[in-house]
Amino acid sequence: MDEITKELLSKTSDLHEIPQGAYNIRKDGQLLSRNTTDAIQIISKADKDGIDIIIAPNTKNQSVHIPVVITQGGLTDLVYNDFYIGENSDVLIVAGCGIHNNSDQDSSHNGIHTFHIGKNAKVKYVEKHIGLGDNIGEKNLNPTTEILMENNSYFEMETIQLGGVNYADRNTNATLKANATLIINEKILTTGQQEAMTNFNVELIGDDSKVEVTSRSVAKNQSFQEFNSNIIGKAKCFGHVECDGILSDNAVINSTPKISAQNINAMLVHEAAIGKISEDQIIKLMTLGLTQEEAEKHIISGFLS
Amino acid sequence: MLELHNINYSVQENGVEKHILKSISLTINDNQNVVITGQNGSGKSTLAKIIMGIIKPTSGKIIFNGEDITNLSITERAQKGIAFGFQQPVTFKGLKVKDLLKIILRQKLDCNECCTYLSKVGLCAKDYLERPLDNKLSGGELKRIEIATVLARKAQLNIFDEPEAGIDLWSFDNLVNIFQQEQTTNIIISHQHKIIAIADMVVLLNNSQIDKIGTPDEIIQFINTTKQCAKLGGTN
Numbered sequence: 376m377d378e379i380t381k382e383l384l385s386k387t388s389d390l391h392e393i394p395q396g397a398y399n400i401r402k403d404g405q406l407l408s409r410n411t412t413d414a415i416q417i418i419s420k421a422d423k424d425g426i427d428i429i430i431a432p433n434t435k436n437q438s439v440h441i442p443v444v445i446t447q448g449g450l451t452d453l454v455y456n457d458f459y460i461g462e463n464s465d466v467l468i469v470a471g472c473g474i475h476n477n478s479d480q481d482s483s484h485n486g487i488h489t490f491h492i493g494k495n496a497k498v499k500y501v502e503k504h505i506g507l508g509d510n511i512g513e514k515n516l517n518p519t520t521e522i523l524m525e526n527n528s529y530f531e532m533e534t535i536q537l538g539g540v541n542y543a544d545r546n547t548n549a550t551l552k553a554n555a556t557l558i559i560n561e562k563i564l565t566t567g568q569q570e571a572m573t574n575f576n577v578e579l580i581g582d583d584s585k586v587e588v589t590s591r592s593v594a595k596n597q598s599f600q601e602f603n604s605n606i607i608g609k610a611k612c613f614g615h616v617e618c619d620g621i622l623s624d625n626a627v628i629n630s631t632p633k634i635s636a637q638n639i640n641a642m643l644v645h646e647a648a649i650g651k652i653s654e655d656q657i658i659k660l661m662t663l664g665l666t667q668e669e670a671e672k673h674i675i676s677g678f679l680s
Numbered sequence: 681m682l683e684l685h686n687i688n689y690s691v692q693e694n695g696v697e698k699h700i701l702k703s704i705s706l707t708i709n710d711n712q713n714v715v716i717t718g719q720n721g722s723g724k725s726t727l728a729k730i731i732m733g734i735i736k737p738t739s740g741k742i743i744f745n746g747e748d749i750t751n752l753s754i755t756e757r758a759q760k761g762i763a764f765g766f767q768q769p770v771t772f773k774g775l776k777v778k779d780l781l782k783i784i785l786r787q788k789l790d791c792n793e794c795c796t797y798l799s800k801v802g803l804c805a806k807d808y809l810e811r812p813l814d815n816k817l818s819g820g821e822l823k824r825i826e827i828a829t830v831l832a833r834k835a836q837l838n839i840f841d842e843p844e845a846g847i848d849l850w851s852f853d854n855l856v857n858i859f860q861q862e863q864t865t866n867i868i869i870s871h872q873h874k875i876i877a878i879a880d881m882v883v884l885l886n887n888s889q890i891d892k893i894g895t896p897d898e899i900i901q902f903i904n905t906t907k908q909c910a911k912l913g914g915t916n
Contacts, residue, residue: 591773673775
């Protein structure tokens with residue numbers, strides 16, 4: 376494995392060596408390496424690019440890594456990955472994507488992930504995105520995540536983009552049946568002329584279903600971010616969206632958290648706050664001996680931690 | 681330790697100059713507990729912020745350990761050994777109690793050391809180090825953490841702006857003990873008789889000026905005999 380691939384795998388999936396258990400590493404639109412286990416099958420799709428990840432019922436404390444790396448300029452990678460999580464399972468899924476593009480041609484990865492979460496299943500899903508390379512070729516990432524949650528299932532999604540991505544259009548759609556819980560934590564940093572769009576659409580159709588969306592974003596320089604969320608409560612349910620943004624320089628953040636209660640017992644809340652770093656926070660850290668620049672760095676890294 | 685020479689601070693309000701502090705001169709010696717008290721709006725918090733460098737005085741001079749620090753930044757004053765406890769503790773999204781302690785200690789966290797500072801304010805390090813410094817903590821918890829961060833700095837001069845505000849009775853008695861036990865110089869902005877009582881020196885501000893400097897007994901007697909409306913039980 377070359378050094379660039381190693382670096383991308385380390386930064387997107389915290390992988391410093393070939394992982395234990397099931398994995399599927401995709402590089403420049405091709406399969407690089409795969410391992411399956413008795414409980415976790417990974418099968419290439421016959422009709423299009425992508426894989427089916429089938430996790431047997433009652434699979435506990437196992438992980439699946441499906442990182443994607445792109446090291447070429449001028450490559451557009453479109454991949455369909457379908458996850459079938461068996462009932463009563465408890466698994467970790469790590470699916471980072473890193474692009475290293477040092478060419479003058481744009482490269483992009485469009486990952487369409489669909490999760491079918493079985494009854495009583497619990498999934499933690501981590502998705503880190505990063506772009507590297509200094510030439511004019513753009514690094515664009517457009518993930519789509521569909522989450523279909525059966526009764527009493529739990530899905531926790533951590534989605535992180537901390538720099539280097541020129542353009543991202545992130546779409547996450549979820550449907551929750553009775554007593555299902557969805558937790559989403561999003562962290563985005565944009566700099567330069569970068570643009571990042573985020574759309575969350577969640578339908579709570581089962582009684583006692585619950586969603587919590589927390590988005591924290593930092594936009595610097597001339598960058599632009601747009602956050603849209605639409606939480607629809609069609610049952611006795613709870614939904615909470617919290618969107619916080621820190622701005623600096625000439626950056627712009629638009630935020631539209633929409634909630635729609637379509638049942639008398641739906642309880643939906645949204646909070647959104649955008650602004651520069653609070654002066655009180657900077658002063659507090661300066662009284663501890665930090666310079667203004669050091670204070671701002673600590674505040675931002677804590678905010679995105 | 682600290683000398684204030686003729687400190688003045690005024691602001692423009694609707695085109696009219698409003699004096700917040702007038703001709704404040706004061707000398708504070710090493711290891712003294714100095715309480716600054718006075719009516720609401722008398723300028724106590726402003727004076728504390730001027731010493732820390734958060735507010736720049738209109739005129740006057742501040743000498744710390746023989747050095748003129750009037751034009752030094754907050755950071756430089758902190759690095760020279762001045763610590764500040766805010767009346768309203770600042771909250772952060774994402775930063776945890778342990779992150780602040782890491783910044784202060786500038787090294788890998790030593791759990792025993794953290795435990796020492798947090799237990800002084802009645803908190804258990806095990807329960808609090810991982811807690812974010814946000815509004816999920818109660819006002820009393822935030823205030824106690826604020827005081828712990830000041831103590832952790834081991835500064836030569838601690839400034840506390842109304843440290844008693846928002847904390848319960850049990851913590852209050854502990855707080856008084858802290859001021860008595862710490863081998864350092866404390867400037868405490870307070871209205872509380874129990875805190876005034878342990879002071880080596882009390883500075884009474886009235887109408888933006890120093891009205892009287894004395895021992896706790898002298899100041900209490902002065903307030904009573906001059907029948908000043910010094911409502912020491914209020915908050916600023």
